[in-house]
Amino acid sequence: MMAGMRVAIIGGGVSGCAAAWGLRTSGAEVVLFEAAAALGGRLATRVRDGCRFDQGAQYLKTDTPGAARAILEDLPRDGLADIGREVWTFDAAGIIAPGDPAQNAQPKWVYRSGLQTLCERLAAASGARIETASPVQALRRTATGWDVVAHDSVAAFTTVIITVPAAAAAGLVRRSSLHAGAAGAVTAALDAAAYRPIISVALGLAAAALPERPYYALVNADRRHAISWLAFEHDKPGYVPAGRAVIVAQMAAPWSAERMNLPGADVAAGAVREARRLLGQDIAPDWVEIERWREALPETLSGATGLAAAESHGLCFAGDHLTGGRVHLALESGLRAAAAPPLGASR
Numbered sequence: 001m002m003a004g005m006r007v008a009i010i011g012g013g014v015s016g017c018a019a020a021w022g023l024r025t026s027g028a029e030v031v032l033f034e035a036a037a038a039l040g041g042r043l044a045t046r047v048r049d050g051c052r053f054d055q056g057a058q059y060l061k062t063d064t065p066g067a068a069r070a071i072l073e074d075l076p077r078d079g080l081a082d083i084g085r086e087v088w089t090f091d092a093a094g095i096i097a098p099g100d101p102a103q104n105a106q107p108k109w110v111y112r113s114g115l116q117t118l119c120e121r122l123a124a125a126s127g128a129r130i131e132t133a134s135p136v137q138a139l140r141r142t143a144t145g146w147d148v149v150a151h152d153s154v155a156a157f158t159t160v161i162i163t164v165p166a167a168a169a170a171g172l173v174r175r176s177s178l179h180a181g182a183a184g185a186v187t188a189a190l191d192a193a194a195y196r197p198i199i200s201v202a203l204g205l206a207a208a209a210l211p212e213r214p215y216y217a218l219v220n221a222d223r224r225h226a227i228s229w230l231a232f233e234h235d236k237p238g239y240v241p242a243g244r245a246v247i248v249a250q251m252a253a254p255w256s257a258e259r260m261n262l263p264g265a266d267v268a269a270g271a272v273r274e275a276r277r278l279l280g281q282d283i284a285p286d287w288v289e290i291e292r293w294r295e296a297l298p299e300t301l302s303g304a305t306g307l308a309a310a311e312s313h314g315l316c317f318a319g320d321h322l323t324g325g326r327v328h329l330a331l332e333s334g335l336r337a338a339a340a341p342p343l344g345a346s347r
């Protein structure tokens with residue numbers, strides 16, 4: 001039991017919410033700080049004209065024990081639904097072919113209310129205090145742990161779990177008063193992580209504009225096309241009202257990197273051109289929404305050994321930079337941090 005411990009969790013993506021949930025029976029007093037107005041992070045379901053669509057992660061898998069237990073057993077399951085359709089592949093030349101039968105046999109889970117529902121349910125069941133719109137700015141060492149400086153408050157904790165992406169985590173450590181030797185090892189470990197950028201472009205249109213197809217989404221198998229993933233969001237149960245359609249095109253890393261700072265109209269025009277060419281049909285969206293992820297998916301992970309240098313100072317880390325860019329893996333990293341949080345600070 002961790003009675004008397006006060007744990008701050010920084011970041012309300014799936015790893016932070018899973019860490020809070022993992023601490024629910026620990027006896028610790030837990031506060032989760034999220035910079036944005038809502039929980040979710042890269043579980044990023046957006047809504048326009050009554051249509052939901054995912055600009056970040058596409059669906060949930062339950063391939064690991066902690067994710068399976070949380071999603072399929074312990075959390076409320078109302079609204080949890082399998083997309084129930086296949087993912088097919090395409091190559092650099094735009095040739096479309098059936099996908100991997102084993103992968104396609106597995107459920108692809110979504111919540112009818114959007115993927116961020118997973119974070120909301122983990123947080124609600126955790127009993128933690130949730131502070132949204134509270135970016136943490138600095139961590140100050142104290143005799144018993146850490147003062148967490150958020151945008152309009154300072155509060156004392158024995159332990160801090162940092163679950164923000166690696167570069168932001170390194171920034172927090174640099175702005176903290178962590179002992180210099182430990183800080184050097186930790187920031188070197190975090191700096192080792194590198195992410196792939198993705199620009200995600202959602203196109204809203206009339207359903208009648210699209211013919212029938214045998215797949216829900218297409219993935220670029222040879223990673224040489226301008227589009228890496230193209231999904232028909234109206235196949236997700238509960239996402240899009242009848243008569244409407246939403247296509248999400250997630251653009252490949254080189255394409256995205258080149259256009260990260262271009263105006264939205266240029267990005268939209270380029271993405272529509274590529275989607276038209278891939279699908280072999282005219283697409284004339286009524287609206288376009290663009291989300292620019294500079295840190296979408298980790299390609300190189302942070303070094304777990306270097307991060308361990310912070311533990312004797314009451315500081316630990318979770319997030320997909322430790323595990324790989326998958327929701328269920330990020331969830332597991334949060335559970336791991338909760339299972340063995342550093343027990344307060346030593347000077």
Ligand SMILES: Cc1cc2nc3c(=O)[nH]c(=O)nc-3n(C[C@H](O)[C@H](O)[C@H](O)COP(=O)(O)OP(=O)(O)OC[C@H]3O[C@@H](n4cnc5c(N)ncnc54)[C@H](O)[C@@H]3O)c2cc1C
Pocket residue numbers: 010011012013014015016033034035036039040041042043055056057058059060061134135136137163164165168198200250293295296297318319320321324325326327328330
């Ligand atoms: C375009 C895209 C497609 C993807 N597709 C898939 C997929 O199909 N399947 C899959 O499994 N995964 C997919 N992923 C990956 C998956 O979304 C991530 O691995 C996972 O959501 C990461 O969770 P996290 O908690 O580690 O980080 P995040 O979700 O990034 O959470 C970090 C949180 O910290 C907050 N934060 C940052 N700085 C501060 C601060 N100073 N103070 C307080 N809060 C702060 C952020 O606002 C954010 O909410 C995709 C991701 C992207 C971007």
